[in-house]
Amino acid sequence: MHTVKEAAQITGLTEHAIRFYTDKGLVPTVRRSEHNVRLFDEQSINWLFGVRCLKQSGMPIEAIKTYIDLCLQGDPTVPERSAMMKKHGEEARRQLEEAKRHVAHLEEKMLLYEEILAGKTPDTTNPATWERMRYMHGDVFYASTVLQEK
Amino acid sequence: MHTVKEAAQITGLTEHAIRFYTDKGLVPTVRRSEHNVRLFDEQSINWLFGVRCLKQSGMPIEAIKTYIDLCLQGDPTVPERSAMMKKHGEEARRQLEEAKRHVAHLEEKMLLYEEILAGKTPDTTNPATWERMRYMHGDVFYASTVLQEK
DNA sequence: GCTTGCCTTCGTGTAACACGAAGGCTTTAA
DNA sequence: TTAAAGCCTTCGTGTTACACGAAGGCAAGC
Numbered sequence: 195m196h197t198v199k200e201a202a203q204i205t206g207l208t209e210h211a212i213r214f215y216t217d218k219g220l221v222p223t224v225r226r227s228e229h230n231v232r233l234f235d236e237q238s239i240n241w242l243f244g245v246r247c248l249k250q251s252g253m254p255i256e257a258i259k260t261y262i263d264l265c266l267q268g269d270p271t272v273p274e275r276s277a278m279m280k281k282h283g284e285e286a287r288r289q290l291e292e293a294k295r296h297v298a299h300l301e302e303k304m305l306l307y308e309e310i311l312a313g314k315t316p317d318t319t320n321p322a323t324w325e326r327m328r329y330m331h332g333d334v335f336y337a338s339t340v341l342q343e344k
Numbered sequence: 345m346h347t348v349k350e351a352a353q354i355t356g357l358t359e360h361a362i363r364f365y366t367d368k369g370l371v372p373t374v375r376r377s378e379h380n381v382r383l384f385d386e387q388s389i390n391w392l393f394g395v396r397c398l399k400q401s402g403m404p405i406e407a408i409k410t411y412i413d414l415c416l417q418g419d420p421t422v423p424e425r426s427a428m429m430k431k432h433g434e435e436a437r438r439q440l441e442e443a444k445r446h447v448a449h450l451e452e453k454m455l456l457y458e459e460i461l462a463g464k465t466p467d468t469t470n471p472a473t474w475e476r477m478r479y480m481h482g483d484v485f486y487a488s489t490v491l492q493e494k
Numbered sequence: 495g496c497t498t499g500c501c502t503t504c505g506t507g508t509a510a511c512a513c514g515a516a517g518g519c520t521t522t523a524a
Numbered sequence: 525t526t527a528a529a530g531c532c533t534t535c536g537t538g539t540t541a542c543a544c545g546a547a548g549g550c551a552a553g554c
Contacts, residue, residue, distance in 0.1 A: 197500075210543060213501095222486070229551060231500055240482050251446040255541070261483075268487035275484075276457035283450040290443045296401040297440050300433040307426035332390050333411075334425075336372070337418035347531075360512060363532095379520065381531055405510070 196234040205242045212242065218255065220245045220262055251286040299330065306334050315340065346384040355392045362392065368405065370395050370412055401436040449480065456484050465490065 202209045216224050216232060221241045225233045234242070241262075248258050261278055264271040306327065309316060318324050327335060352359045366374050366382060371391045375383045384392070391412075398408045411428055414421040456477070459466060468474050477485060 199499085208543080211541080214542065227500095229500080230502090231551095236479070237482055240479055243480075244483055247446045247449050249541090250442060251450065265483045265486045269489055272457065272460055272490075276454070276461055279450060279454050279457060283447070283454050286443070286447050286450055290440075290447050292400060293436070293440045293443050296397050297433070297436050299397050300401065300429060300436055304426070304429050304433050307422065307429060310422055311426055329386070329390055330393075332387055333394055333415045336415045339419055340422075349530085358512080361510085364511065377531095379531080380533090381520095399510090 196239065198232050198234075201234045201239060201242060204239055205246060207242065207246060215242070215245055218259060220255070220258060222262060222266055248282070251282070252289055253282055253285075257282075302326065303331050303334060306331055310334075310340055346389065348382050348384075351384045351389060351392060354389055355396060357392065357396060365392070365395055368409060370405070370408060372412060372416055398432070401432070402439055403432055403435075407432075452476065453481055453484060456481055460484075460490055 196204065198209050198212050201207075201212055205212070207215075213232075215221055221234070221238050223235065223238045223241060225235075225238075227233055245258055245262075248261070249255065253261075257278075261275060264275050264278075306316065316323060316327060318327075346354065348359050348362050351357075351362055355362070357365075363382075365371055371384070371388050373385065373388045373391060375385075375388075377383055395408055395412075398411070399405065403411075407428075411425060414425050414428075456466065466473055466477060468477075
């Protein structure tokens with residue numbers, strides 16, 4: 195049995211957030227001690243992980259609440275729950291693809307900066323490089339004397 | 345030259361967001377027509393893409409503003425800018441890893457639901473499966489008669 | 495008996511917009 | 525020529541998912 199503090203350490207959520215979630219009914223298995231202290235067993239911890247996953251992958255709290263309420267109703271709601279997870283899974287995959295693109299973009303930018311710091315002048319004779327710099331990393335060279343005009 | 349509406353279509357941002365960004369100075373190359381209409385050239389569109397990338401990968405607007413102001417100051421700020429992108433790149437990679445885990449988690453959940461809908465009972469004699477269900481997908485089977493006790 | 499840790503409610507603040515209203519200027523089409 | 529469409533502004537309110545602090549209370553350990 196874990197307290198809020200421990201649950202926070204385990205899940206990486208804040209105590210505030212955990213109280214917030216339990217109060218909203220997102221952790222149906224949480225219990226209280228005789229002195230009103232929230233007690234999380236392993237199952238509750240796992241609900242927390244589930245909520246964290248859904249939330250961090252972009253599902254609004256209200257939708258998470260809806261999903262959890264469906265879970266509590268048992269088998270008859272399986273089709274609906276399945277549909278929800280399928281839909282949200284697609285959304286999460288879209289976000290993952292975006293995230294990959296963002297990381298790639300940032301990595302290119304970092305490489306350019308590293309080269310400049312290393313004293314290298316980017317190879318502007320390579321049209322591909324030139325295009326990339328001009329169109330994707332104009333910020334790196336904005337107001338720059340490293341890359342002379344033309 | 346593009347209007348706000350066109351810029352919105354090109355970048356996938358809303359007109360509201362674009363006005364918000366330009367007003368905050370996040371698109372330094374944007375100009376106004378003689379009648380005060382925002383005009384975006386290709387470079388401005390690319391600033392927008394850059395801002396979008398930074399924002400969507402979790403950088404707060406204020407930090408983006410700081411970065412852009414450094415860009416405007418030219419070469420002397422290259423080390424600082426480089427450091428910022430390096431740090432934020434790491435953050436973005438962390439988020440990417442998390443996103444991967446979330447997608448994997450959701451995919452497992454979806455598979456379980458699909459199997460239930462297909463009439464399959466999960467193989468609880470396999471301890472690994474059992475553990476996964478019990479500890480990672482308790483929600484799927486909460487209040488379920490599909491998976492009998494024990 | 496004091497500190498520590500948990501609880502509660504209250505109230506305010508935050509980010510990054512969303513949305514609508516009101517009012518004003520232009521350009522274009524009927 | 526007048527009406528509609530598209531851009532602009534400022535104003536004001538609403539939203540989400542908490543963060544943070546304060547005040548007050550109960551319970552356990554030293």
